[in-house]
Amino acid sequence: MSEPRAEATRIRDHVQRLGERHPPVDLASADYSLVDPAAVRERFGHVMEYMARVEMEVERNVLELATLLPGVSDTDRAFYADVWGPQEEHHGILLDTLTQRLGMPPVVANTGEVPARVRVLGALAHLPVVHEVIRLLYYLTGAATEKSAMLAYQAMSDGLGEMGETAVKRTVVDAIKVQEPGHFAFYRLSAQEMVQSGAISGWQLHLARLLRSRSYGLVGAGTREQRADFGGVVVELGLDEELERNVRDISRVETQLLWAHQQGLQVPAYALAAFRDAAAMYRERRGASVLAA
Secondary structure, eight states: OOOOOOOHHHHHHHHHHHHHHOOOOOGGGOOOOOSOHHHHHHHHHHHHHHHHHHHHTHHHHHHHHHHHSTTOOHHHHIIIIIIIHHHHHHHHHHHHHHHHHTTOOOOOOOOOOOOHHHHHHHHHTTSHHHHHHHHHHHHHHHHHHHHHHHHHHHHHHHHHHHTTOHHHIIIIIHHHHTTHHHHHHHHHHHHHHHHHHTOSOHHHHHHHHHHHHHHOOOTTOOSHHHHHHHHHHHHHTTGGGGHHHHHHHHTHHHHHHHSTTSTTOOSOHHHHHHHHHHHHHHHHHHHHHHHHO
16 A cells, blocks of 8 residues: 655644644653663763754754745744754753763753855745755755664663663653654655655756765764764664664665665665764774773
8 A cells, every 4th residue: 555645734734743742851751860870871971962962953953944944834834943943952951961960061062153054055045946955955854864863762762771771761762762753754744745746846856866965964963073973873872783774764765755766776875975984983083092092
């Protein structure tokens, strides 16, 4: 049985349900009781710190979206301003509080002004043909980001369960984890709707493929140091052990929509290379630290 078409009314209803069923996690509901804080810090400290920073940078992300996508639909605006933004803000606070309970310093997040490159794209986005390409890339980036988060939170949840850290597993990590699939579904449905409805033409899809292959980025990794940090998340969660399969899952939406004309393509080379390079950078940095010790 084929999947229902992604239609604008279905996406609008999805966003409304997300807001009603998944309000931001109640910060007072978190139980930070820990059986062995040192062991949790050793195993997950770096990962939690990275995830906390990414989640806390939602304030800047919302400003960037308002710049990149002028005149977006009410559904898009309701999603990122009223649902996704508040949820992610609380995710960041929960993780930052947890890392501090592990004896780590407060997370330093970049919530500053919109970068110049985003303002330039925002100016071009006033042209409808460019706006639609940027909007598709926004959805594809969001889908990949949320799928990555789903894998990361699942791995953390499993690991904390193995360690007997049931309080933070249930009230922090699992409370965050349950909200991520709804975000992913929004991006997936929105991207599918653009292509299925014909809102984006063949030459725009070609441009989107070109831009995506040349500008693919890892969430929260705008610098070389941050790319190595992202690699640490991949390695420390064991996602590198089946990297190609994991990247295939992360990239599935754009593979289906951007690369459907290349039958047999399962993993975009640029995505796999980005993850491999990040993991290699982390291992190199870790090896250098061991030698210097």
